[in-house]
Amino acid sequence: MSSWAEERRATRAAEAEIQRQDANAVLERKLRAQSAAAEQRRADTTAAAKLAEQQRKARQARRAAMVASVADWLSANRVRLPIYLLALVSAGMAVPAMAGFGVGVYGNATGAPLPALSELGMWAFAFAVEVTRHRHPERPVWALQLGVWVFAGVGFALNVLHGWHRGADAAVVMGIVSVAGVIAHQLAVASPPRSAAERAAARIERKTLRKVARVRRAAVRTAVAELAADGTARLVFTPGRYTLDGRRLASVVAPDRLAADVLDEEIAAFFAEQDQAPRADDGPIVDAPILTLDRPGEQPKSTRKPRPPRAPKTRSIEDLRAAFAAAIDNPDVAINPKSAESIRKTLRCAPKYARQLRDEHKNPNQ
Structure with missing residues (x-):
């Protein structure tokens, strides 16, 4: 009987222990779930805070970029902005007046678009001048500027006619109001003032372009045509340095090259007269003992043998006339027969003699 009771107590104790362990497991799972949920909430809160901070910084960056963009635009257009405000005021006063004047002139609503002729025309040409000068500064804009002033004159005249019945002062005021905006735009925006250095650089650039164009035209006039077997042709130019002489090109000889050529000719003539060629190992003779058959006292003193005078290398006037005629007839030689300097440099x-040949060419009958 006692053993059965003990077994029953042991069974109850084991069941209680199992229930206690199950309860502990349930509690542990619940605690882990709650901890995981709390950790997730903390992570979500941290991520939301980071996202909010990032969004706040992005909004601040966008606002700063927008403010900087507006500031840059205002800085870049600090001249344009007041001019365009002046233009809006001018148009706001002139357009309704001209619309009413057009209705009165035509007697119906057909005359209402009259401001398109008196105001829009000159502004269309004014904007064309500005865009062309900024995008294509090398293009001429005189035709567009002429359109600006023609349409500005038309608008001024129409506004003067509109205000004439109210008196001369009203006519002048309405005419000035009509064209004040476009005049300010052309002076300050379309044609902004430039510095002295910029104006000087622009003048030099224009002169350079004009001279290059004249030189190219002269080169085309004096170029030689080369025909191919199939009948096609191309122009052959003679490279070198030239200067403009009227509508022709005159050859320019570099002074350094001319001096070097003359020096080479003199050296070659000297060695030809001496009948020997220059040697690379020639150098100064140093003092050294020389073995001779005579005693030192009986040796004659060495004396320098006088060099025979070199015959000058000259050409007669007849030779120069022949060379001058051959140079004129040769298309590959760029010589200006009207210039003594060109003749002197070409014939050397x-x-x-250069002046004499020039005068004989100008007056062949003398």
Whole structure:
């Protein structure tokens, strides 16, 4: 009997222990779930805070960029903005007046678009001038500027006619109001003032372009045509340095090259007269003992043998006339027969002969 009771107590104790362990497991799972939920909430809160901070910084960056963009635009257009405000005021006063004037002139609503002729025309040309000068500064804009002033004159005249019945002062005021905006735009925006250095650089650039164009035209006039077997042709130019002489090109000889050529000719003539070629190992003779058959006292003193005078290399006037005629007939030689300097540089002769050949070419009958 006692053993059965003990077994029953043991069974009850085991069941209680199992229930206690099950309750502990349930509680532990619940605690873990609550901890995980709390951790998730903390992570979600942190992520939401980071996202909110990022969104706040992005909004601040966008606002700063927008403010900087507006500031840059205002800085870049600090001249345009007041001019365009002036233009809006001018148009706000002139357009309704001209619309009413058009209705009165035509007697119906057909005359209402009259401001399109008196106001819109000059502004269309004014904007064309501004866009062309900013996008294509190399293009001329005189035709567009002419359109601006023609349509501005039309608008001024129409507004003067509109205000004439009210008196001369009203006519002048209405005419000035009509064209004040476009005049300010052309002076300050379409044609902004430039510095002295910019104006000087622009003048030099224009002169350079004009001279290059003249040189190219002269080169085309003096170029030689080369025909191919199939009948096609191309122009052949003679490279070198030239200067403009009227509508022709005159050859320019570099001074350094001319001096070097003359020096080379003199050196070659000297060695030709001496009948020997220059040697690379030639150098100064140093003092050294020389073995001779004579005693030192009986040795004759060495004396320098006088060099025979070199015959001058000259050309007669007849030779120069022949060379001058051959140079004129040769299309590959760029010589200007009307310029003594060009003749002197080409033939390499004295200035007096160059002037004589020039005068003989100008007056062949003398």
